[in-house]
Amino acid sequence: MARHSPCIGICKLDEATGFCLGCGRTGPEIGDWIAMSESQRDALWEKLPERLAALSVRVRLLPMIRDELVDWVAEGIEAGSGTWVVGAPGAIAEFPSRSEQTIRVDIDGGVLTARRSDASLRLFLTEKVRAFAFNDGGPIVLGLPRGRAGLASAAGLRSLGPDTAAIDEAQRNEQLFDMGIGRQYTRFCVRTGDEVLVSMLSDNDGRHWSQAMPLIQSKLVDVGPHRVVESAAARIEVFTKIPLPGELSPAGARTHFLPEFLKSGEEIAAGLSPPDYAAPVAIFYPNKT
Numbered sequence: 371m372a373r374h375s376p377c378i379g380i381c382k383l384d385e386a387t388g389f390c391l392g393c394g395r396t397g398p399e400i401g402d403w404i405a406m407s408e409s410q411r412d413a414l415w416e417k418l419p420e421r422l423a424a425l426s427v428r429v430r431l432l433p434m435i436r437d438e439l440v441d442w443v444a445e446g447i448e449a450g451s452g453t454w455v456v457g458a459p460g461a462i463a464e465f466p467s468r469s470e471q472t473i474r475v476d477i478d479g480g481v482l483t484a485r486r487s488d489a490s491l492r493l494f495l496t497e498k499v500r501a502f503a504f505n506d507g508g509p510i511v512l513g514l515p516r517g518r519a520g521l522a523s524a525a526g527l528r529s530l531g532p533d534t535a536a537i538d539e540a541q542r543n544e545q546l547f548d549m550g551i552g553r554q555y556t557r558f559c560v561r562t563g564d565e566v567l568v569s570m571l572s573d574n575d576g577r578h579w580s581q582a583m584p585l586i587q588s589k590l591v592d593v594g595p596h597r598v599v600e601s602a603a604a605r606i607e608v609f610t611k612i613p614l615p616g617e618l619s620p621a622g623a624r625t626h627f628l629p630e631f632l633k634s635g636e637e638i639a640a641g642l643s644p645p646d647y648a649a650p651v652a653i654f655y656p657n658k659t
Contacts, residue, residue: 376414387421431500439495443495451467453654454606456606460633462626465490465491482495509653509655510654512654520555526577529547559600
């Protein structure tokens with residue numbers, strides 16, 4: 371698989387250094403990229419981090435292609451090196467990897483599935499997925515071209531029917547409901563087989579989450595349905611109980627549904643926004659040392 375270009379769509383040369391303010395290449399290097407051999411491209415990629423650091427470039431495209439991404443994700447989970455997050459500010463799911471937690475990782479081509487006792491993670495790492503870094507040792511954002519990243523997310527509570535995309539077959543007949551946070555690239559859902567909760571959620575179909583939540587919150591806490599947060603390339607399913615108002619979230623995998631943060635309408639925190647051509651689909655937060 372050929373290594374992708376370092377271009378991130380910001381094509382302007384720095385007058386002092388001659389390096390591009392987006393990718394760190396010189397004008398001749400940009401022009402010669404197509405004609406370069408793979409070894410020449412790899413050698414150029416190795417020079418870019420130092421150049422981009424000197425230019426104080428905010429976001430840096432990483433050179434990992436699909437198979438390298440798969441290996442990097444799998445090795446990180448098995449080493450317990452951090453936490454994967456899917457969602458938008460105020461409505462997220464967290465899948466942590468810790469050395470003391472047993473996690474099973476399965477790989478089928480570009481599809482990686484990880485399972486722990488309280489959550490499951492699935493990543494679709496196609497050749498179009500790119501990894502973006504913002505500083506050494508900081509978060510890594512996975513992105514897709516915007517045209518490939520959109521979801522049919524709702525602006526109100528909506529029944530999606532049986533969760534046929536559930537990671538484990540046992541949950542594929544349970545009912546999935548989009549909570550309707552109105553984001554373009556992620557959605558926050560609940561999944562349940564409890565007939566009373568299914569009826570209550572169905573009765574509130576179309577209502578904005580801020581109107582529906584007071585009517586269903588008590589039952590949600592009582593039943594503790596699975597929370598399913600997904601993007602076009604990632605899905606996290608969390609099975610832990612939903613904490614009572616004011617109660618701390620349990621340790622391990624968890625979700626957050628926080629009305630005060632949802633009001634912002636953001637797809638991702640401003641400091642982690644990928645270049646304009648890409649939409650965020652998942653974030654990796656390394657463990658703090």
